[in-house]
Amino acid sequence: MTATASESPLIPQPPATVTALRQAVAQIAPAALPSFTRELDQAADQARLGSDLAPLRRFTTQWALYVQIQRQPRLATRFRELEGLVEVGDAAQVRAAAAELGRILDIAREALAQDQS
Incomplete structure (x- = not known):
């Protein structure tokens, strides 16, 4: 694709x-x-x-x-949305947003590690 x-x-x-x-x-x-x-x-x-x-x-x-x-524009937009949820969301939204932010950061770290190898 x-x-x-x-x-x-x-x-x-x-x-x-x-x-x-x-x-x-x-x-x-x-x-x-x-x-x-x-x-x-x-x-x-x-x-x-x-x-x-x-x-x-x-x-x-x-x-x-x-x-x-x-x-990556779409990813950056989503990241900002999630950061906003962490600031103003209820407890469940904050947990879900924090988990997704963590996944995005993990994927970014993996991509950087691949670029360095």
Whole structure:
């Protein structure tokens, strides 16, 4: 089965580098750039203070997942809908939405792992 234009990713998944992720975010979700920059600054400060690259690795992993989801319009829309349900839904809706969000994140992680191999 072939994907329709609306199901095709907007861009290829970029490598998990700060520069490539920044460019991807600028292209597919420019409103997220201030968060990207703020979180990058925080990760860099934490890495510097702790003499440890783990905060920067967490940052690139988090934003690679974000791009993996946001580059797929229908999936990104569904993800936002589910986040909204978590905020305002009743207990059953929150559980169901959280479970679906977890599945989406798991699939995104798997896709990223396949891209790296």
